[in-house]
Amino acid sequence: MSLLDVEDLDVSYGAVQALRGLSLSVEAGEMVALLGANGAGKTTTLRAISGLLAPRGGTITFEGERIDGNPAYQLVGKGIAHLPEGRDLFPSLTVEENLRYGHWTRRRDRGDYKRQLDKVMDHFPRLRERRTQVARTLSGGEQQMLGVARALMSSPKLLLVDELSLGLAPMIVRQLFEILDGVNQEGTSVLLVEQFVHMALAHTHRAYVLAKGQVVLEGASRDMADNPDLVASYLGEGGGAEPEAPERKRRARAR
Ligand SMILES: Nc1ncnc2c1ncn2[C@@H]1O[C@H](COP(=O)(O)OP(=O)(O)OP(=O)(O)O)[C@@H](O)[C@H]1O
Numbered sequence: 001m002s003l004l005d006v007e008d009l010d011v012s013y014g015a016v017q018a019l020r021g022l023s024l025s026v027e028a029g030e031m032v033a034l035l036g037a038n039g040a041g042k043t044t045t046l047r048a049i050s051g052l053l054a055p056r057g058g059t060i061t062f063e064g065e066r067i068d069g070n071p072a073y074q075l076v077g078k079g080i081a082h083l084p085e086g087r088d089l090f091p092s093l094t095v096e097e098n099l100r101y102g103h104w105t106r107r108r109d110r111g112d113y114k115r116q117l118d119k120v121m122d123h124f125p126r127l128r129e130r131r132t133q134v135a136r137t138l139s140g141g142e143q144q145m146l147g148v149a150r151a152l153m154s155s156p157k158l159l160l161v162d163e164l165s166l167g168l169a170p171m172i173v174r175q176l177f178e179i180l181d182g183v184n185q186e187g188t189s190v191l192l193v194e195q196f197v198h199m200a201l202a203h204t205h206r207a208y209v210l211a212k213g214q215v216v217l218e219g220a221s222r223d224m225a226d227n228p229d230l231v232a233s234y235l236g237e238g239g240g241a242e243p244e245a246p247e248r249k250r251r252a253r254a255r
């Protein structure tokens with residue numbers, strides 16, 4: 001039994017069908033990448049798994065239990081944490097206040113809060129130094145660290161990460177991936193969406209490539225890294241180019 005099993009998932013936004021019979025799995029202890037061109041359905045997949053979207057068809061099973069249709073807040077309690085695209089921090093709250101919010105499903109256990117805060121801060125010495133700093137004044141990389149740290153405060157078994165690299169310099173992205181490696185080595189499974197294809201393949205065990213809401217390629221990340229042309233052929237125009245892909249997206253999203 002896999003930790004997470006997604007079978008034949010269909011998700012629509014009104015008349016737009018975003019996922020068409022998508023299937024994937026994540027084993028306990030695994031770090032898995034979800035790759036694909038803009039609009040392929042990566043964010044939609046994570047949102048369906050974390051309960052932010054109700055699928056129209058298919059099943060999602062977590063630790064052997066059907067969870068499709070469960071609301072997001074219940075799934076956090078079951079061990080699924082989601083770092084959404086764009087982080088979604090509380091900008092006027094401090095680092096520690098943001099982290100406390102990440103612990104809300106276990107808020108009755110004060111001892112656990114202290115232990116968890118300490119454990120999470122061990123991965124992020126930069127945040128430990130900035131506990132009382134307001135989130136909005138953190139650098140982009142520090143904000144993304146805070147996003148990951150907040151997700152980890154619920155002690156997830158599965159961490160879903162949507163575009164860790166968004167708007168960040170390659171060196172910062174590398175540091176964030178190294179932190180994720182550490183989190184994974186401590187036993188948290190990770191399913192991550194990433195535009196930095198080479199970086200994602202270097203840091204994951206397996207990968208799926210999505211196109212038009214379906215899985216078009218899957219395999220060991222090492223094999224895909226050895227076949228960059230094959231992967232790029234599924235990523236559409238400019239797919240896999242780095243660092244242009246995140247750059248382009250950041251510009252497209254700038255207000
Ligand atoms: N709220 C929405 N309403 C209507 N259509 C949507 C909505 N969100 C996403 N879609 C559509 O669903 C499809 C998949 O979108 P999704 O955001 O999952 O793609 P993605 O792979 O995450 O892309 P990106 O790399 O640009 O983040 C796209 O065609 C998109 O236009």
Ligand SMILES: [Mg+2]
Pocket residue numbers: 042043044085
């Ligand atoms: Mg997306």
